[in-house]
Amino acid sequence: MHEKTIAELAAALQAREVSSVELTEHYLRRIETLDDALNGYITVTAEQALEAARAADDARAQGRAGALTGVPMAHKDIFCTEGVRTSCGSRMLDNFVAPYDAGVVERFKAAGCPVLGKTNMDEFAMGSSNETSYYGPVRNPWDTERVPGGSSGGSAAVVAARLAPGATGTDTGGSIRQPAALTGITGLKPTYGRVSRWGMVAFASSLDQGGPMARTAEDCALLLNVMAGFDRRDSTSLERPEENFTAALDRPVKGLRVGLPKPFFGEGMAPGVARVLEEAIDHYKGLGVEFREVDLPNAGLAVPAYYVVAPAECSSNLARFDGVRFGYRCEDPKDLLDLYTRSRGEGFGAEVKRRIMVGTYALSAGYFDAYYLKAQKIRRLIADDFARAFQEVDVLLGPTTPDTAFRIGEKTDDPVSMYLSDIYTIAVNLAGLPGMSLPAGLADGLPVGMQLIGNYFDEARLLGMAHQYQMGTEWHRMAPGGFK
């Protein structure tokens, strides 16, 4: 049953081959037996999931079922869930139960999807390996000595290991695409403003974007149909006509103009990754896709600009965690300053503190112009680079990550090398564009992701291009040994 994609499960539910309760129980059993090896879930919500599954089955019996009614899924623990802890991977929020649902959570509830649990993540979504979580690292189902990527590492691992058919993630600098690549699944970061940020704990508000993680492009399209849409509670949410992202999946890619960004194919890419990409490009050529090289002259500035903007915003966004109203509070504070310093000192992990300090510095009087303002200008330049490229081509294609999954602990002492694992994904966030990663092969037995980048609101084209690839390849069907 867990081998089926979301589209296949939805069909099975509709054909009454299986009930939502049976399906949910099946996944809960898998989680029970297999997740100890992965640590993909922070909280499993078996009771609520079964209750929702019963409601979904009732709805179906009464003829009120929608496209995904009864299909279980999981939420990254960054989305607030009423009555269920939302930890954001941090000791700071270990005791936090939100009194409301995130916009995304509401939408999945309305769609009738039982929620299996809340998935592990880097603390406050700051990390590329899921090692910064207060709840311990997530392990990559392809090799449990390796990281699954991050920050949506829990969502990626549980989808790859078939402990959930699909999951939500968030992507601030690659946090959906990079773990999708390292675990061999498909993940989409939508255009900034597509998916409501209401109730999504903020890391860097101008970059954060929720998106779907599943095994196939078709599944991502189904999940995006649920997730995307205007939310008046989020001022950066975009009011757009409703779109059906599955409608154009079958459109042939013949004649599609695809750009290969020069800076993405230079030094730094592992040979195994390069070989996989070459094969994928050949496959697309066989489908009639036209490739050409494009330049993104300022792409090299993306990582430094990101590591100013994101920490700057995070330093302000995380100021509310002060031990006063909710979350972690230190024992016996002796005065206000002590309450602040110890609550924050004890409640936050090292990477979060590092970024708060970097961001505070970048916004300080005397440094603001040199760092924050300059980074904003670079952002503009990078967006302009992409705009120029999209005058010539429809989609950009490149690697998602420079290499395959690294070993747990391998990069924890070297933050810069960790930051560089997002070198191909970050520019997309700075520009606010949609991007996705899909599995394109293996290198030394580990999954390699291919990244597609589209123009604003071009998610349907990306999903279609990915779907056409998956129609002719089997990489998305690969399951890690031990989780088949």
Place this chain on the structure above:
Amino acid sequence: MQWETVIGLEIHAQLATRSKIFSGAATAYGAAPNTQACAVDLGLPGVLPVLNEGAVRMAVKLGLAIGADIAPRSVFARKNYFYPDLPKGYQISQYELPVVSRGQLEIELEDGQAKTVGITRAHLEEDAGKSLHEDFHGMTGIDLNRAGTPLLEIVSEPDLRSAREAVAYMKKLHSLVRYLGICDGNMQEGSFRCDANVSVRPRGSDTFGTRTEIKNLNSFRFVERAIDYEVERQIDVLEGGGTVVQETRLFDPDQGETRPMRSKEEANDYRYFPDPDLLPLDIDAAFIEAVRATLPELPDEKKHRFMEQYGLSAYDAGVLTASREMADYFEAVAAACQGPAKTAANWVMGELSAALNKDGLEIGDSPVTAEALGGLLRRIHDNTISGKIAKEVFEAMWAGEGDADTVIEAKGLKQITDTGAIEQVIDQVIADHPQQLEQYRAGKDKLFGFFVGQVMKRTGGKANPAQVNDLLKGKL
């Protein structure tokens, strides 16, 4: 040395929106602690601000009323600092690009001269909550009802030269925001409060002295006393060879002095940056014109109209237009009284204001409505009662004994205008005072008043004074 005082005011006007500036929670004053604070006001993880359009409309209204520039694009920024009653750890405010800039307000000085005070800017921001230090046994209570209440911070140029000028400016602005209906002006509840930047410099100098900022002055009297004290203090420091320290001070009304706020050694760095949760605020010409169409007649316009239309003096017109409520009340009285507007003006500024003061009431709460007062004045004009009797009737109306006609009827206060009846009384008075009659006829004209007084006394003040005069002259 002669010193010159330089003052600039930052006035925080709480905007009279029903809900908060970035959330749907109510803004009503006086609710139980933390009952008017929603998830957004509490700064819970994941919540987001949505700008209240009503607050923007009010800011634009003020901007138009002070002839200011309305920014086609202004930006909300975060002012970052930690404080327990600041839930998010930052305040959303406008920093580099405020919605309103470069306005002005004309005030009248004591010598009757007009002075134009520049208004640098007015920007939208959210208020913080309140820390409560009493009743918590060494702990601090936090009430976040006020958190997120919309404020318009109105910053003047350093154009004011005395505490009196500062108060005149503040009163004028206070009147204006109430005219515009954008602020209830309630200073006790903190809806209209002021920070004063004060410095002194040798007269004739064109550079500013070091200033201090006196925070949170919530009455006109405190503004005047605090500035006067601070000016004296700074002059003493300078004349004693010292230097003024740039600092924030608080005014202690009990001691009548300003004192430095207890502050941390480190300088505050607010690390302002544009709030990524909010889009820039774009205001187009159509929006501005729609707001302009809702502008009421402003105090200065109204004052000139009152002088023209009602023939009032500049002073009377100024007093009557000091608040919109008083002006509206006056106009309703003038319309209802069917007589000279000057009488209406005198009554509103005289009897009515005195009675309101005595009972500590606002004009909106007057037990005598404008229509009722107009009805009373009508009875003066049509000679039913004299002005003197009218005061008695007014007192009864104030005490809730009914409208003018009811009181006049019930107390039998109707003026006697029947010539025959008055003549009868006059004849009696003359008959009873032969000595005085002789003296009068011998040329002691002063005694005329005596006879009038006697007639009025015998009629209980109800005889028409003009008729009494005429008839007495004939008889005597």
